[in-house]
Amino acid sequence: MKEIFFMVTDILFITLAVLLAVYNLLYFIQAKKASVKLGIPLPFLLRKMLVVNVVLPFIVILIILIV
Amino acid sequence: MGGNGQVEQFKTYELNRGLRFNEKLLIITRKHWFVLVPPLMAILGGGFLFSALIVLLNIYVPFLQNSSLPFTSILLLLAFISSLIIKMVVDWYFHIYIVTTRKILEVCHTPLAASCVNEVLLDKVRCTEVDVNVNGIINEFIDIGDVILTFDRPTHQEEFMLENIKNPRNVGLFLSDVLDQGQRTLTPPVWFKQKDKFEGGGNGHRFRFIDDITPKYQAGGLL
Numbered sequence: 001m002k003e004i005f006f007m008v009t010d011i012l013f014i015t016l017a018v019l020l021a022v023y024n025l026l027y028f029i030q031a032k033k034a035s036v037k038l039g040i041p042l043p044f045l046l047r048k049m050l051v052v053n054v055v056l057p058f059i060v061i062l063i064i065l066i067v
Numbered sequence: 068m069g070g071n072g073q074v075e076q077f078k079t080y081e082l083n084r085g086l087r088f089n090e091k092l093l094i095i096t097r098k099h100w101f102v103l104v105p106p107l108m109a110i111l112g113g114g115f116l117f118s119a120l121i122v123l124l125n126i127y128v129p130f131l132q133n134s135s136l137p138f139t140s141i142l143l144l145l146a147f148i149s150s151l152i153i154k155m156v157v158d159w160y161f162h163i164y165i166v167t168t169r170k171i172l173e174v175c176h177t178p179l180a181a182s183c184v185n186e187v188l189l190d191k192v193r194c195t196e197v198d199v200n201v202n203g204i205i206n207e208f209i210d211i212g213d214v215i216l217t218f219d220r221p222t223h224q225e226e227f228m229l230e231n232i233k234n235p236r237n238v239g240l241f242l243s244d245v246l247d248q249g250q251r252t253l254t255p256p257v258w259f260k261q262k263d264k265f266e267g268g269g270n271g272h273r274f275r276f277i278d279d280i281t282p283k284y285q286a287g288g289l290l
């Protein structure tokens with residue numbers, strides 16, 4: 001019973017993390033496009049934060065898979 | 068004026084590309100960064116509460132004590148919170164107000180969700196009011212407020228609001244000067260529509276020529 005519970009939560013968390021990563025990646029691409037379209041460059045810090053935001057869910061997936 | 072300083076600040080943004088001949092940028096501004104603080108606090112507070120709940124579950128539910136579930140759930144929560152915060156900041160960053168000698172623009176772009184461009188051509192409308200609203204002690208202290216421009220169009224009245232901007236009083240004064248100057252160069256309308264049904268002898272909402280009200284000429288010569 002315990003094993004099944006942990007397996008289900010792991011699958012759920014990985015699914016959520018993948019969805020979040022995909023969303024963040026699309027958001028990053030759209031934000032870059034918008035900055036070019038509007039002629040408003042994203043500041044360095046914001047750009048880096050967007051990249052971190054894309055990478056972070058993948059790190060979470062890795063940790064879930066390792067642990 | 069602060070507006071010119073802001074134009075200098077945004078010079079690298081190449082917004083001049085969209086300007087027509089003889090059109091100059093007057094103000095480019097966005098909402099004050101302080102508007103981000105309340106939702107940021109709410110997100111961080113919510114995140115803290117969830118984390119506390121996870122820690123409590125870890126303490127009081129025996130079979131979770133030796134598992135990695137609390138750790139991974141807090142990590143996922145952190146990723147989710149960081150996404151929300153970045154989204155909020157980027158949405159704020161892409162919401163700008165632009166005033167040129169020819170038009171007033173509100174450009175907002177929410178990646179993956181929405182985008183809007185509200186534009187008022189100043190040579191097509193008549194600005195009747197420039198109102199400045201500063202509400203609350205915090206807004207008064209850090210100088211945030213709304214500038215509301217009321218335009219009188221032939222068919223209806225319309226408001227254009229520059230919300231939660233920095234230095235609203237200076238911007239309001241600057242805009243009222245600019246719009247006043249602009250309107251002096253415009254030709255007055257040749258007709259208008261009565262707002263009151265019974266105005267002008269009870270003819271209903273009829274269109275009337277300006278010369279009927281303030282005649283420049285009469286039979287026999289200039290008044």
